[in-house]
Amino acid sequence: MSFFKKLKERVLGKGTKQNEKYNAALTKARGNFADRLKLLAARYRSIDENYFEDLEEILIEADISVNIVFEIIEEVKKQARLDKITDPNDINEVLVDKMFVYYAKSGEDMDTELNLNEDGLSVILVVGVNGVGKTTSIAKLAYKLKNEGKKVVLVAGDTFRAGAIEQLDVWGERLDVEVVSAPMKSDPSSVYYDGVKRALEVGADVLICDSAGRLQTKVNLMGELSKMRRVLSKAVEGAPHEVMLIIDATTGQNGVLQAKSFAEATGVDSIILTKMDGTSKGGIILSIREELGIPVKYIGTGEKLEDLEEFDLEQYMYGLTSTMEG
Ligand SMILES: Nc1nc2c(ncn2[C@@H]2O[C@H](COP(=O)(O)OP(=O)(O)O)[C@@H](O)[C@H]2O)c(=O)[nH]1
Ligand SMILES: [Mg+2]
Numbered sequence: 443m444s445f446f447k448k449l450k451e452r453v454l455g456k457g458t459k460q461n462e463k464y465n466a467a468l469t470k471a472r473g474n475f476a477d478r479l480k481l482l483a484a485r486y487r488s489i490d491e492n493y494f495e496d497l498e499e500i501l502i503e504a505d506i507s508v509n510i511v512f513e514i515i516e517e518v519k520k521q522a523r524l525d526k527i528t529d530p531n532d533i534n535e536v537l538v539d540k541m542f543v544y545y546a547k548s549g550e551d552m553d554t555e556l557n558l559n560e561d562g563l564s565v566i567l568v569v570g571v572n573g574v575g576k577t578t579s580i581a582k583l584a585y586k587l588k589n590e591g592k593k594v595v596l597v598a599g600d601t602f603r604a605g606a607i608e609q610l611d612v613w614g615e616r617l618d619v620e621v622v623s624a625p626m627k628s629d630p631s632s633v634y635y636d637g638v639k640r641a642l643e644v645g646a647d648v649l650i651c652d653s654a655g656r657l658q659t660k661v662n663l664m665g666e667l668s669k670m671r672r673v674l675s676k677a678v679e680g681a682p683h684e685v686m687l688i689i690d691a692t693t694g695q696n697g698v699l700q701a702k703s704f705a706e707a708t709g710v711d712s713i714i715l716t717k718m719d720g721t722s723k724g725g726i727i728l729s730i731r732e733e734l735g736i737p738v739k740y741i742g743t744g745e746k747l748e749d750l751e752e753f754d755l756e757q758y759m760y761g762l763t764s765t766m767e768g
Contacts, residue, residue: 445539446767453760461760463751467743468761471724475504476766479537483530489522493530497537505694506541506725510732514540538763545731545755554739554752557684557711558648563641565649565674565681569667569708570688571700572655575716575742577606579688580650581613582742582750583714588617592647597637598623599630599670602654610652617747620644630654630666631673638677651682660703667708684711686739689730691721698726698733705734715753716742724762 443451453461478500486493494515501511517540518533527533546552558564566583568576577600584594596614598621600606607623614621622637634651641649653670674681687710689701704710713730718741730738738753751757 464757464761467719470722474722488528504725505723507729567682574688574690585747595641595646596621597651599652600654601628664707712739714740
């Protein structure tokens with residue numbers, strides 16, 4: 443059975459709901475990837491150096507970093523020689539297979555489970571640059587955890603940006619979830635302290651901490667993040683149990699680099715890749731894997747509370763390529 447057929451079968455076997463979400467969220471990305479690869483295959487009767495140059499361009503424009511593109515194209519060429527493939531349509535299939543393998547092999551950790559403390563309070567700290575979708579993702583995550591029967595408390599740790607506290611308050615009201623906050627410009631660490639205290643008081647299962655995302659020097663960032671960590675770990679053993687880094691898929695390579703300084707400044711356990719619905723650059727997932735080596739646990743597929751999906755490599759690759767079949 444062909445790679446695409448197998449992928450389709452596996453993905454549809456996971457139920458239609460998740461599949462529809464991925465398919466819809468990756469519409470733009472698919473247009474800039476699968477549709478272009480199909481056109482490329484139609485332009486070339488068989489593969490040659492020009493073909494591979496055009497292919498390279500499509501991959502780079504999908505936001506796969508250049509070194510990965512070279513590596514993957516080498517792999518594709520090798521396979522083509524080995525299997526005597528000359529039809530570009532068949533090459534497309536080999537390509538997607540190689541991309542899949544690249545993601546799966548470059549990091550051993552594909553687990554999307556949150557590191558929650560089973561008996562006691564779990565603390566999740568959410569970090570990332572301004573505007574990437576931290577607060578929105580926190581609301582989505584709270585919604586999800588609440589639906590799983592968990593008691594959630596939120597901390598408005600972005601005391602820096604005007605409106606940030608109110609924004610979380612509004613979500614809290616909609617979700618019927620308590621939000622702990624302090625006036626603007628308060629020290630975020632002291633708000634976290636209050637948050638933990640309150641979460642323990644009410645017997646919450648999960649405390650999710652919002653944070654400010656202003657870009658600053660790495661030294662400042664490091665100092666601030668380690669202070670937050672210290673406060674949280676003093677208050678609850680093992681906290682923060684999960685530090686989630688938010689990356690905006692529409693910011694491309696630049697966003698990945700910014701994210702890297704956050705990851706280097708504090709230990710990051712996982713990534714939420716937001717705004718997948720708004721980007722035409724689906725290859726970013728490979729760049730994140732290469733640059734950060736941290737597992738993507740969720741993707742943001744829209745602005746609504748339900749628009750958060752567990753990351754699934756098969757769904758993702760299928761969403762990116764489903765129009766390429768046949
Ligand atoms: N389309 C889309 N918009 C999103 C997604 N996640 C966040 N946003 C929007 O991005 C903007 C910034 O989000 P916000 O949570 O305030 O970012 P923060 O500054 O990191 O807290 C808001 O308008 C959100 O509605 C997503 O997955 N898809
Ligand atoms: Mg925010």
